[in-house]
Amino acid sequence: MKQQIVISGIGGQGVLFVTRILAVAAIEKGMEVLTSETHGMAMRGGTVISHVKVGPFTSPLIRTGQADIGLFLHAGNLEVHRLFLKPGGMIYMNAAKGGDAEAIDATRIAREHGSLVIANLVLLGFAVRQGRLFCDLATVEAVLKRISPVEQLETNLVGFKLGIA
């Protein structure tokens, strides 16, 4: 199986953590994986994007119009990064209303549970539950348990489960 995923957000929203979860999940599934990330100055609140390619790829970057799935942590980025999606590609977005995208108000849900930083995991849980990603809920939950910092683990799991609910 081959799958190309873009994760789009702004610096500080936890794009890198979601990227890492998906990459480790791919390994758990015994699949090859390549990712590409944004580091440096853009992480100070600027627009950031990660690419995740699961399967036999050699390039870490996704070309225009090739992504199967897009996870958008910031709705405003749709106009910036939508061009990576192929026609018919699925978009899961952190927003109250989604238009043609599947939307969940992850920021509101995270805030209501007292921790804005888990909005990324709310969206991830929501996206995995739709069944289009290469990985299943149990795998992702196991990865989350394994790679979360100890003091953050409980909050992270809450976020992920809120997304699934």
Add this chain to the structure above:
Amino acid sequence: MINHSEQRILMGNEAIGRGLVEEGCTLAAAYPGTPASEILSSVVAFAKETGAALHTEWSVNEKVACETALANSMAGRRSAVAMKQVGLNVAADPFTRATYLGVKGGFILIAADDPGPHSSQTEQDSRLFAHFAKAPVFDPSSPREAREMVAEAFTLSEKYEIPVMLRPTTRVCHARQNVACRPPQSREQKANFEKNPGRWVATPQFLTELHRLLNGKLDRIAKEPAFNPVLAPGGGARPQTCIVASGVAFAHASELLDTLGPEGRIDLYQVRLAYPLHQPFIEEIRKRYEKILVLEETDAVIEMQLGDGLVCGRGSGDVPRQGELTPDVIEEILRKFLDLPAAPAVSAAKKGIRPSLCAGCGHRAAFYAIRDTFPAGIFPSDIGCYTLGMNFGAVDTCHCMGACIGQGAGFYHAYAAGGTDFPTIVVTIGDSTFFHAGIPGLINAVFQGARFILVILDNATTAMTGHQPTPQLGVRADGSEGRKVFIPDIVRACGVRRLREIDPYDVEAFTAALKEADSFIRSPEGGIAVLIAGHPCIVNRAAREAQVVFAMSITDDCVGCRACIDTFECPAILFDGEENRAGIDQNRCIGCGVCVHVCPAGAIRAEGEKR
């Protein structure tokens, strides 16, 4: 099927760090800089995990890092130094001489390039630098390959006693891939420096001979069969043409040719050692093909060595001479080279959000006071998060590490030459940048009689590259305690007679200190006034939790003048165009209270302590 127990998902920089530990590196030194920063922190982490004994350090700058690692190699021990590409400019002096003198223990200089650039002040190609310095250079196409090349580079370096460069690019450094992890090799590497003045001191009389030896080494390396570029055959579909590629451009091209199916069948060579290019390969492909497309980043290093006439590349205009070779750019080049119809054009995407100083950043408070106090001032600045002060007019220049202090002096001399009046020049530099290259500039400015205000933005960390400690913190790369070196002591030792330390959150006191400093620099006995604007980086959770938190709001007194938006640019202050008024985004506000000073209508309110 992948064996779980050995495979780990590693970022390119982590794969390089892992490689250094596994291959028995005994000293690794670095100065942080995107995209190279994670290399040294990975060495530290993997050394701890595996129990490998090696010295790791965040050196004060790349030159010192390079010299430290070189001496460890002279003592017969494997050594590495890591930096971003412009760090190599700083380390140029020790590195260029090191090829002449050679090394003993394997020596790798890792220079991470940034085509694009994504987070750098130039797009320079370090492979071209390796060519200039006469050092062999590996050009990895993936994290896994970067890991393998660490082993090859050590072996090559020891076989020929020559420093070797490993040149990853951003897309390798910040890619992640499953990489096989093995236990570190145990190697006997007792320090043993053999004195040899003709080599290690090498006065000019020895250098022609050393240069001859160096040229001989390069000639022999250029014939090493191991570095003959690897051919992925195209099956004879296009017998007169081929593609020669290196680095991540090879990875992109290889995948693209696959997706093109039968039309993408063409001989594709991967160059792994970009300089010196395998000599028999050059002769062979010049005979075999009529047209050769070269894909490499960021300059024409392989292309130059292949020679004239047959190459489609930067020289012929077939490959753009600037910018990153993304898969989309390479697709366009390939389609043209293979006479295929162009891919459908894609309309340009909207630009993303520009980065900005964090809500509550102490730098913002300092910048606001500086620009507000000296509306006609000139503001040289430097490299770090604080470069973002340009967003609201508090940063006029950014050149290279430490340059702002020399520039402050240069602007003073330029204006002072025209008479007695000169604009107030306020130079801003971060704490880590001051240690890196600010100190010689400050000594020079004091001695040469320049007059300006130097504000050292001390946030107690190297924030932009991932919070590496500075010498003032007293914590070394491996977490051990080091003797603290204090910035105020250094400033005084540079000959500065006027120094004050103030928290920029106290906007009134900071503004008063700026005015006082301005009087000092203009007084008959004046010179350089230094203000240390100390406030810890609020990304540091402990620092953030230790500070007072105000409940912030904007009252109905807001007249929609946008002063807070345009002159302060705090991500926690949003403007509602429909209501024509500003509001606080409580999700992002950390309650620092600084913005109270910004509103001309007095509509921003800070109440009590929220905690």
